[in-house]
Amino acid sequence: MNILLIGGGGREHALAWKIAQSPQLTRLYAAPGNPGIAEHAEIVALDAADNVAVVAWCRAHGIDLVVVGPEAPLVGGHVDDLADAGIAAFGPGREAARLEGSKGYAKDLAAEAGVPTAAYRRFHDAGSASAYVRDAGAPIVVKADGLAAGKGVTVAATVVEAVAAIDACFAGAFGAAGAEVVVEECLMGDEASFFAFADGRDVVALATAQDHKRVGDRDTGPNTGGMGAYSPAAVMAPDLIARTMAEIVEPTIAAMARRGAPYRGVLYAGLMITQEGPKLIEYNVRFGDPEAQVLMMRLDDDLVPLMTATVEGRLAAVQPRWNADAALTVVMASRGYPGAYTKGAPISGIDAAEAVDGVKVFHAGTARADDGGLVSAGGRVLNVTARAATIGEAQARAYAAVDRIAFADGFCRRDIGWRATGDTSNG
Numbered sequence: 001m002n003i004l005l006i007g008g009g010g011r012e013h014a015l016a017w018k019i020a021q022s023p024q025l026t027r028l029y030a031a032p033g034n035p036g037i038a039e040h041a042e043i044v045a046l047d048a049a050d051n052v053a054v055v056a057w058c059r060a061h062g063i064d065l066v067v068v069g070p071e072a073p074l075v076g077g078h079v080d081d082l083a084d085a086g087i088a089a090f091g092p093g094r095e096a097a098r099l100e101g102s103k104g105y106a107k108d109l110a111a112e113a114g115v116p117t118a119a120y121r122r123f124h125d126a127g128s129a130s131a132y133v134r135d136a137g138a139p140i141v142v143k144a145d146g147l148a149a150g151k152g153v154t155v156a157a158t159v160v161e162a163v164a165a166i167d168a169c170f171a172g173a174f175g176a177a178g179a180e181v182v183v184e185e186c187l188m189g190d191e192a193s194f195f196a197f198a199d200g201r202d203v204v205a206l207a208t209a210q211d212h213k214r215v216g217d218r219d220t221g222p223n224t225g226g227m228g229a230y231s232p233a234a235v236m237a238p239d240l241i242a243r244t245m246a247e248i249v250e251p252t253i254a255a256m257a258r259r260g261a262p263y264r265g266v267l268y269a270g271l272m273i274t275q276e277g278p279k280l281i282e283y284n285v286r287f288g289d290p291e292a293q294v295l296m297m298r299l300d301d302d303l304v305p306l307m308t309a310t311v312e313g314r315l316a317a318v319q320p321r322w323n324a325d326a327a328l329t330v331v332m333a334s335r336g337y338p339g340a341y342t343k344g345a346p347i348s349g350i351d352a353a354e355a356v357d358g359v360k361v362f363h364a365g366t367a368r369a370d371d372g373g374l375v376s377a378g379g380r381v382l383n384v385t386a387r388a389a390t391i392g393e394a395q396a397r398a399y400a401a402v403d404r405i406a407f408a409d410g411f412c413r414r415d416i417g418w419r420a421t422g423d424t425s426n427g
Protein backbone atom coordinates (compact mmCIF):
# COMPACT_ATOMS: atom_id res chain seq x y z
CA MET A 1 0.00 0.00 0.00
CA ASN A 2 1.05 3.57 -0.64
CA ILE A 3 0.12 5.85 2.24
CA LEU A 4 0.18 9.64 2.57
CA LEU A 5 0.34 11.02 6.12
CA ILE A 6 -0.84 14.60 6.61
CA GLY A 7 0.78 16.50 9.47
CA GLY A 8 4.16 17.36 10.91
CA GLY A 9 4.08 17.10 14.71
CA GLY A 10 5.04 14.55 17.32
CA ARG A 11 1.72 12.77 16.86
CA GLU A 12 2.46 12.29 13.18
CA HIS A 13 6.02 11.09 13.90
CA ALA A 14 4.55 8.42 16.19
CA LEU A 15 2.02 7.43 13.50
CA ALA A 16 4.73 7.37 10.82
CA TRP A 17 7.00 5.23 13.03
CA LYS A 18 4.18 2.75 13.59
CA ILE A 19 2.94 2.71 9.97
CA ALA A 20 6.51 2.18 8.75
CA GLN A 21 6.59 -1.14 10.68
CA SER A 22 3.65 -2.52 8.68
CA PRO A 23 4.36 -5.38 6.27
CA GLN A 24 1.48 -3.99 4.18
CA LEU A 25 3.35 -0.76 3.46
CA THR A 26 4.96 -0.15 0.08
CA ARG A 27 5.76 3.57 0.33
CA LEU A 28 5.02 6.14 2.99
CA TYR A 29 4.85 9.84 2.11
CA ALA A 30 4.30 12.74 4.50
CA ALA A 31 3.34 16.41 4.15
CA PRO A 32 4.65 18.61 5.63
CA GLY A 33 6.47 16.08 7.83
CA ASN A 34 9.50 16.88 10.01
CA PRO A 35 13.07 15.54 10.33
CA GLY A 36 11.90 12.63 12.53
CA ILE A 37 9.14 11.66 10.11
CA ALA A 38 11.71 11.87 7.30
CA GLU A 39 13.42 8.79 8.80
CA HIS A 40 10.34 6.75 7.87
CA ALA A 41 8.68 8.62 5.00
CA GLU A 42 9.44 10.55 1.86
CA ILE A 43 8.61 14.19 2.58
CA VAL A 44 6.56 15.83 -0.16
CA ALA A 45 6.17 19.53 -0.85
CA LEU A 46 2.41 19.62 -0.73
CA ASP A 47 0.18 22.27 0.78
CA ALA A 48 -1.81 20.05 3.12
CA ALA A 49 -4.48 22.76 3.47
CA ASP A 50 -5.19 22.68 -0.28
CA ASN A 51 -7.71 19.85 -0.77
CA VAL A 52 -7.60 20.08 -4.57
CA ALA A 53 -3.81 19.82 -4.64
CA VAL A 54 -3.82 16.88 -2.21
CA VAL A 55 -6.37 14.97 -4.32
CA ALA A 56 -4.40 15.59 -7.53
CA TRP A 57 -1.13 14.53 -5.89
CA CYS A 58 -2.69 11.34 -4.48
CA ARG A 59 -4.02 10.40 -7.92
CA ALA A 60 -0.64 10.99 -9.52
CA HIS A 61 1.16 8.87 -6.92
CA GLY A 62 -1.23 5.92 -6.59
CA ILE A 63 -2.07 6.59 -2.95
CA ASP A 64 -4.22 3.86 -1.38
CA LEU A 65 -4.80 5.50 2.00
CA VAL A 66 -4.48 9.03 3.36
CA VAL A 67 -4.03 9.34 7.13
CA VAL A 68 -4.99 12.80 8.39
CA GLY A 69 -3.28 13.63 11.70
CA PRO A 70 -4.50 17.10 12.78
CA GLU A 71 -8.03 18.41 13.21
CA ALA A 72 -7.98 21.39 10.85
CA PRO A 73 -7.90 19.38 7.57
CA LEU A 74 -10.62 17.07 8.95
CA VAL A 75 -12.88 19.99 9.83
CA GLY A 76 -11.96 21.42 6.42
CA GLY A 77 -13.41 18.39 4.64
CA HIS A 78 -10.25 16.67 3.40
CA VAL A 79 -11.77 13.23 3.82
CA ASP A 80 -14.92 14.05 1.81
CA ASP A 81 -12.93 15.51 -1.06
CA LEU A 82 -10.63 12.49 -1.14
CA ALA A 83 -13.61 10.08 -0.96
CA ASP A 84 -15.29 11.92 -3.85
CA ALA A 85 -12.14 11.23 -5.86
CA GLY A 86 -12.22 7.54 -4.87
CA ILE A 87 -9.26 7.79 -2.46
CA ALA A 88 -9.65 6.17 0.96
CA ALA A 89 -8.84 8.40 3.90
CA PHE A 90 -8.70 7.72 7.63
CA GLY A 91 -10.70 10.26 9.61
CA PRO A 92 -14.20 11.68 9.81
CA GLY A 93 -15.81 13.71 7.05
CA ARG A 94 -16.62 17.42 7.34
CA GLU A 95 -19.98 16.99 9.07
CA ALA A 96 -18.81 14.35 11.57
CA ALA A 97 -15.69 16.43 12.32
CA ARG A 98 -17.99 19.10 13.73
CA LEU A 99 -17.87 17.07 16.94
CA GLU A 100 -14.56 18.88 17.45
CA GLY A 101 -15.07 21.85 15.12
CA SER A 102 -18.01 23.22 17.11
CA LYS A 103 -18.32 22.74 20.86
CA GLY A 104 -22.00 23.75 20.62
CA TYR A 105 -22.60 21.02 18.02
CA ALA A 106 -20.92 18.43 20.26
CA LYS A 107 -22.95 19.51 23.29
CA ASP A 108 -26.24 19.36 21.35
CA LEU A 109 -25.30 15.92 20.05
CA ALA A 110 -24.45 14.74 23.57
CA ALA A 111 -27.82 16.01 24.84
CA GLU A 112 -29.64 14.29 21.96
CA ALA A 113 -27.79 11.00 22.61
CA GLY A 114 -28.24 11.12 26.40
CA VAL A 115 -24.48 11.30 26.99
CA PRO A 116 -23.52 12.49 30.51
CA THR A 117 -21.80 15.86 30.22
CA ALA A 118 -21.69 19.28 31.90
CA ALA A 119 -24.91 21.33 31.77
CA TYR A 120 -24.47 24.08 29.15
CA ARG A 121 -25.92 27.00 27.21
CA ARG A 122 -24.92 28.42 23.79
CA PHE A 123 -24.67 32.21 23.29
CA HIS A 124 -24.23 34.57 20.34
CA ASP A 125 -23.76 37.82 22.27
CA ALA A 126 -21.77 38.93 25.31
CA GLY A 127 -24.71 40.49 27.14
CA SER A 128 -26.83 37.37 27.49
CA ALA A 129 -23.79 35.14 28.18
CA SER A 130 -22.63 37.47 30.98
CA ALA A 131 -26.12 37.68 32.46
CA TYR A 132 -26.29 33.89 32.53
CA VAL A 133 -22.87 33.64 34.24
CA ARG A 134 -23.86 36.23 36.89
CA ASP A 135 -26.95 34.20 37.58
CA ALA A 136 -25.21 30.79 37.63
CA GLY A 137 -22.15 31.89 39.64
CA ALA A 138 -18.60 30.49 39.66
CA PRO A 139 -16.69 28.27 39.13
CA ILE A 140 -17.91 28.10 35.57
CA VAL A 141 -16.39 27.28 32.19
CA VAL A 142 -16.37 29.57 29.13
CA LYS A 143 -15.49 28.14 25.71
CA ALA A 144 -15.08 29.64 22.27
CA ASP A 145 -17.25 27.46 20.02
CA GLY A 146 -14.75 26.82 17.21
CA LEU A 147 -11.18 25.54 16.82
CA ALA A 148 -8.81 27.66 18.92
CA ALA A 149 -5.73 25.43 19.13
CA GLY A 150 -6.60 24.40 22.68
CA LYS A 151 -6.62 28.02 23.89
CA GLY A 152 -10.34 28.81 23.73
CA VAL A 153 -11.30 27.37 27.13
CA THR A 154 -11.37 29.31 30.42
CA VAL A 155 -12.10 27.48 33.64
CA ALA A 156 -13.14 30.58 35.59
CA ALA A 157 -12.84 30.61 39.37
CA THR A 158 -14.83 33.86 39.62
CA VAL A 159 -17.69 35.54 37.78
CA VAL A 160 -15.35 38.45 36.93
CA GLU A 161 -12.93 36.05 35.22
CA ALA A 162 -15.78 34.36 33.33
CA VAL A 163 -17.19 37.68 32.11
CA ALA A 164 -13.70 38.76 30.97
CA ALA A 165 -13.38 35.49 29.00
CA ILE A 166 -16.79 36.06 27.39
CA ASP A 167 -15.83 39.63 26.45
CA ALA A 168 -12.50 38.44 24.99
CA CYS A 169 -14.26 35.82 22.85
CA PHE A 170 -16.79 38.26 21.43
CA ALA A 171 -14.06 40.89 20.97
CA GLY A 172 -12.35 38.50 18.56
CA ALA A 173 -9.54 36.96 20.67
CA PHE A 174 -10.12 33.67 18.82
CA GLY A 175 -11.34 35.11 15.53
CA ALA A 176 -14.36 33.39 14.00
CA ALA A 177 -14.01 30.56 16.56
CA GLY A 178 -15.32 32.97 19.23
CA ALA A 179 -18.40 34.20 17.38
CA GLU A 180 -20.37 31.74 19.50
CA VAL A 181 -19.64 30.95 23.14
CA VAL A 182 -20.59 27.89 25.16
CA VAL A 183 -20.91 28.37 28.93
CA GLU A 184 -20.93 25.19 30.97
CA GLU A 185 -20.98 23.79 34.45
CA CYS A 186 -17.55 23.16 35.97
CA LEU A 187 -17.02 19.44 36.47
CA MET A 188 -14.89 18.13 39.33
CA GLY A 189 -12.80 14.96 39.28
CA ASP A 190 -9.84 13.33 37.55
CA GLU A 191 -9.38 13.83 33.82
CA ALA A 192 -8.65 11.03 31.39
CA SER A 193 -8.41 10.65 27.63
CA PHE A 194 -10.26 7.75 26.03
CA PHE A 195 -9.70 6.61 22.45
CA ALA A 196 -11.84 4.43 20.20
CA PHE A 197 -12.01 3.57 16.51
CA ALA A 198 -15.45 3.85 14.89
CA ASP A 199 -16.39 2.76 11.37
CA GLY A 200 -19.73 4.55 11.18
CA ARG A 201 -21.56 1.77 13.02
CA ASP A 202 -19.23 -0.41 15.10
CA VAL A 203 -16.84 0.85 17.75
CA VAL A 204 -13.73 -0.68 19.32
CA ALA A 205 -12.09 0.72 22.42
CA LEU A 206 -8.41 1.50 21.99
CA ALA A 207 -6.60 2.57 25.16
CA THR A 208 -6.61 5.28 27.79
CA ALA A 209 -4.12 8.03 28.57
CA GLN A 210 -3.71 11.04 30.78
CA ASP A 211 -2.06 14.19 29.55
CA HIS A 212 -0.59 17.18 31.38
CA LYS A 213 -1.95 20.42 29.94
CA ARG A 214 -0.35 22.98 32.26
CA VAL A 215 3.15 24.20 31.49
CA GLY A 216 4.53 23.94 35.01
CA ASP A 217 5.24 21.19 37.54
CA ARG A 218 2.35 20.26 39.83
CA ASP A 219 -0.05 21.48 37.14
CA THR A 220 0.72 25.18 37.47
CA GLY A 221 0.87 27.96 34.88
CA PRO A 222 -1.01 28.39 31.62
CA ASN A 223 -2.48 25.63 29.46
CA THR A 224 -0.41 24.25 26.59
CA GLY A 225 -0.99 21.78 23.79
CA GLY A 226 0.23 19.13 26.28
CA MET A 227 3.52 18.74 28.16
CA GLY A 228 3.48 14.97 28.53
CA ALA A 229 1.25 11.93 28.78
CA TYR A 230 1.17 8.35 29.94
CA SER A 231 -0.89 5.28 29.18
CA PRO A 232 -2.83 3.53 30.58
CA ALA A 233 -4.57 6.18 32.70
CA ALA A 234 -4.47 4.97 36.29
CA VAL A 235 -7.96 6.36 36.97
CA MET A 236 -9.62 4.32 34.17
CA ALA A 237 -10.48 1.03 35.88
CA PRO A 238 -12.12 -1.64 33.63
CA ASP A 239 -15.65 -0.80 34.85
CA LEU A 240 -15.11 2.87 33.92
CA ILE A 241 -13.93 1.85 30.45
CA ALA A 242 -17.09 -0.25 30.00
CA ARG A 243 -19.27 2.64 31.21
CA THR A 244 -17.48 5.11 28.92
CA MET A 245 -18.15 2.87 25.93
CA ALA A 246 -21.81 2.18 26.86
CA GLU A 247 -22.80 5.63 28.13
CA ILE A 248 -20.69 7.99 26.02
CA VAL A 249 -18.95 6.59 22.92
CA GLU A 250 -21.52 4.10 21.57
CA PRO A 251 -24.54 6.45 21.94
CA THR A 252 -22.54 9.19 20.19
CA ILE A 253 -21.67 6.97 17.22
CA ALA A 254 -25.30 5.81 16.99
CA ALA A 255 -26.58 9.42 17.11
CA MET A 256 -24.15 10.52 14.40
CA ALA A 257 -25.37 7.66 12.17
CA ARG A 258 -29.00 8.74 12.82
CA ARG A 259 -28.05 12.29 11.83
CA GLY A 260 -26.75 10.98 8.50
CA ALA A 261 -23.14 11.87 9.44
CA PRO A 262 -21.63 8.46 10.26
CA TYR A 263 -18.42 8.84 12.26
CA ARG A 264 -15.37 7.01 10.88
CA GLY A 265 -11.95 7.41 12.40
CA VAL A 266 -10.49 7.76 15.86
CA LEU A 267 -12.76 9.37 18.41
CA TYR A 268 -10.95 10.94 21.37
CA ALA A 269 -13.21 11.59 24.34
CA GLY A 270 -11.85 13.98 26.96
CA LEU A 271 -13.42 12.75 30.19
CA MET A 272 -13.92 13.94 33.74
CA ILE A 273 -14.26 11.03 36.14
CA THR A 274 -16.76 12.51 38.58
CA GLN A 275 -18.35 10.96 41.64
CA GLU A 276 -21.31 9.97 39.45
CA GLY A 277 -19.05 8.35 36.88
CA PRO A 278 -17.44 9.38 33.58
CA LYS A 279 -18.70 12.59 31.98
CA LEU A 280 -17.77 13.96 28.58
CA ILE A 281 -15.71 17.19 28.62
CA GLU A 282 -15.21 17.36 24.88
CA TYR A 283 -14.64 15.37 21.73
CA ASN A 284 -11.63 15.49 19.46
CA VAL A 285 -11.79 13.87 16.05
CA ARG A 286 -8.15 12.73 15.84
CA PHE A 287 -5.45 11.26 18.04
CA GLY A 288 -4.22 13.44 20.87
CA ASP A 289 -0.77 14.97 20.74
CA PRO A 290 1.13 13.77 22.86
CA GLU A 291 -1.27 10.88 23.64
CA ALA A 292 -0.71 9.25 20.24
CA GLN A 293 2.96 8.88 21.12
CA VAL A 294 2.23 6.69 24.16
CA LEU A 295 -0.58 4.77 22.42
CA MET A 296 1.63 3.87 19.45
CA MET A 297 4.33 2.63 21.85
CA ARG A 298 1.76 0.24 23.42
CA LEU A 299 -0.08 -1.00 20.33
CA ASP A 300 1.07 -4.54 19.58
CA ASP A 301 -0.95 -4.87 16.36
CA ASP A 302 -0.20 -3.47 12.94
CA LEU A 303 -1.88 -0.04 12.70
CA VAL A 304 -2.48 -0.18 8.95
CA PRO A 305 -5.09 -3.00 8.85
CA LEU A 306 -6.82 -1.37 11.85
CA MET A 307 -7.10 1.85 9.89
CA THR A 308 -8.34 0.16 6.73
CA ALA A 309 -10.93 -1.81 8.75
CA THR A 310 -12.11 1.53 10.16
CA VAL A 311 -12.36 3.13 6.72
CA GLU A 312 -14.07 0.08 5.16
CA GLY A 313 -16.62 -0.58 7.94
CA ARG A 314 -15.12 -3.87 9.15
CA LEU A 315 -14.43 -3.08 12.81
CA ALA A 316 -16.96 -5.65 14.09
CA ALA A 317 -14.34 -8.35 13.47
CA VAL A 318 -11.40 -6.45 14.99
CA GLN A 319 -9.96 -6.38 18.50
CA PRO A 320 -6.66 -4.49 18.79
CA ARG A 321 -4.02 -5.97 21.08
CA TRP A 322 -2.24 -3.74 23.58
CA ASN A 323 1.00 -4.38 25.33
CA ALA A 324 0.74 -4.80 29.09
CA ASP A 325 3.65 -2.37 29.44
CA ALA A 326 3.01 1.26 30.30
CA ALA A 327 4.31 4.14 28.19
CA LEU A 328 5.14 7.71 29.16
CA THR A 329 6.23 10.71 27.12
CA VAL A 330 7.94 13.91 28.24
CA VAL A 331 7.62 16.97 25.99
CA MET A 332 10.77 19.08 25.62
CA ALA A 333 9.68 22.58 24.67
CA SER A 334 11.35 25.86 23.70
CA ARG A 335 11.89 28.21 26.64
CA GLY A 336 9.00 30.69 26.77
CA TYR A 337 6.38 28.27 25.42
CA PRO A 338 3.34 28.57 25.44
CA GLY A 339 4.21 32.27 25.11
CA ALA A 340 6.81 33.73 22.75
CA TYR A 341 9.89 31.57 22.17
CA THR A 342 12.92 31.55 19.91
CA LYS A 343 13.65 28.99 17.21
CA GLY A 344 16.89 27.67 15.77
CA ALA A 345 18.50 26.36 18.97
CA PRO A 346 20.83 23.40 18.32
CA ILE A 347 19.79 19.98 19.64
CA SER A 348 22.03 16.94 20.10
CA GLY A 349 22.10 13.67 21.98
CA ILE A 350 19.04 11.97 20.49
CA ASP A 351 21.00 8.80 19.66
CA ALA A 352 22.29 8.66 23.23
CA ALA A 353 18.74 9.17 24.53
CA GLU A 354 17.44 6.33 22.36
CA ALA A 355 20.18 4.08 23.73
CA VAL A 356 18.24 4.03 27.01
CA ASP A 357 16.26 0.79 27.10
CA GLY A 358 12.70 1.15 25.77
CA VAL A 359 13.11 4.78 24.64
CA LYS A 360 12.01 6.40 21.38
CA VAL A 361 12.35 10.13 20.74
CA PHE A 362 9.63 11.57 18.51
CA HIS A 363 10.22 14.88 16.77
CA ALA A 364 7.61 17.65 16.96
CA GLY A 365 8.95 21.15 16.17
CA THR A 366 12.40 20.35 14.77
CA ALA A 367 14.17 21.32 11.56
CA ARG A 368 17.49 20.69 9.83
CA ALA A 369 19.91 23.62 9.78
CA ASP A 370 21.94 24.35 6.63
CA ASP A 371 24.80 22.24 8.01
CA GLY A 372 22.43 19.29 8.56
CA GLY A 373 22.34 19.67 12.34
CA LEU A 374 19.08 19.44 14.23
CA VAL A 375 17.54 22.69 15.54
CA SER A 376 14.32 23.70 17.29
CA ALA A 377 11.54 25.01 15.05
CA GLY A 378 8.46 25.17 17.26
CA GLY A 379 7.06 25.47 20.78
CA ARG A 380 6.92 21.76 21.49
CA VAL A 381 10.13 20.28 20.09
CA LEU A 382 10.73 16.66 21.17
CA ASN A 383 8.66 13.91 22.77
CA VAL A 384 10.96 11.66 24.78
CA THR A 385 8.92 8.47 25.08
CA ALA A 386 9.60 5.30 27.05
CA ARG A 387 7.97 1.93 27.53
CA ALA A 388 8.42 -0.22 30.65
CA ALA A 389 6.56 -2.63 32.91
CA THR A 390 5.19 0.16 35.11
CA ILE A 391 4.50 3.86 34.73
CA GLY A 392 7.17 4.56 37.35
CA GLU A 393 9.80 2.66 35.36
CA ALA A 394 8.73 4.27 32.09
CA GLN A 395 9.04 7.64 33.83
CA ALA A 396 12.56 6.84 35.09
CA ARG A 397 13.62 5.76 31.58
CA ALA A 398 12.10 8.81 29.91
CA TYR A 399 13.86 11.24 32.28
CA ALA A 400 17.16 9.34 31.97
CA ALA A 401 16.83 9.86 28.21
CA VAL A 402 15.84 13.54 28.59
CA ASP A 403 19.05 14.10 30.57
CA ARG A 404 21.12 12.82 27.62
CA ILE A 405 19.71 15.45 25.26
CA ALA A 406 21.49 18.78 24.90
CA PHE A 407 18.97 21.51 24.04
CA ALA A 408 20.14 24.71 25.70
CA ASP A 409 16.95 26.65 25.02
CA GLY A 410 14.70 23.80 26.06
CA PHE A 411 12.76 22.87 29.18
CA CYS A 412 10.39 20.14 30.29
CA ARG A 413 8.18 19.31 33.22
CA ARG A 414 9.93 17.02 35.69
CA ASP A 415 6.76 15.43 37.05
CA ILE A 416 5.02 13.74 34.10
CA GLY A 417 3.07 10.78 35.45
CA TRP A 418 2.83 12.09 39.02
CA ARG A 419 -0.82 11.18 39.38
CA ALA A 420 0.06 7.56 38.67
CA THR A 421 3.29 7.38 40.66
CA GLY A 422 2.49 9.83 43.46
CA ASP A 423 5.97 11.29 42.98
CA THR A 424 6.19 14.95 42.05
CA SER A 425 9.95 15.38 41.87
CA ASN A 426 11.62 13.18 39.29
CA GLY A 427 15.19 14.01 38.57
Ligand code: AMP
Pocket residue numbers: 118141150151152153155184185186187188191213270281282
Ligand atom coordinates in the same frame (compact mmCIF):
# COMPACT_ATOMS: atom_id res chain seq x y z
P1 AMP B 1 -10.17 21.64 26.00
O1 AMP B 1 -9.24 22.62 25.33
O2 AMP B 1 -11.57 21.71 25.52
O3 AMP B 1 -9.55 20.27 26.12
O4 AMP B 1 -10.29 22.12 27.51
C1 AMP B 1 -9.14 22.39 28.21
C2 AMP B 1 -9.28 21.95 29.62
O5 AMP B 1 -10.29 22.72 30.28
C3 AMP B 1 -9.73 20.51 29.81
O6 AMP B 1 -8.69 19.60 29.67
C4 AMP B 1 -10.26 20.58 31.24
O7 AMP B 1 -9.18 20.56 32.14
C5 AMP B 1 -10.88 21.94 31.30
N1 AMP B 1 -12.34 21.88 31.12
C6 AMP B 1 -13.04 21.99 29.98
N2 AMP B 1 -14.37 21.89 30.22
C7 AMP B 1 -14.51 21.71 31.55
C8 AMP B 1 -15.64 21.56 32.43
N3 AMP B 1 -16.90 21.58 31.99
N4 AMP B 1 -15.40 21.41 33.75
C9 AMP B 1 -14.13 21.42 34.23
N5 AMP B 1 -13.03 21.56 33.45
C10 AMP B 1 -13.21 21.72 32.13
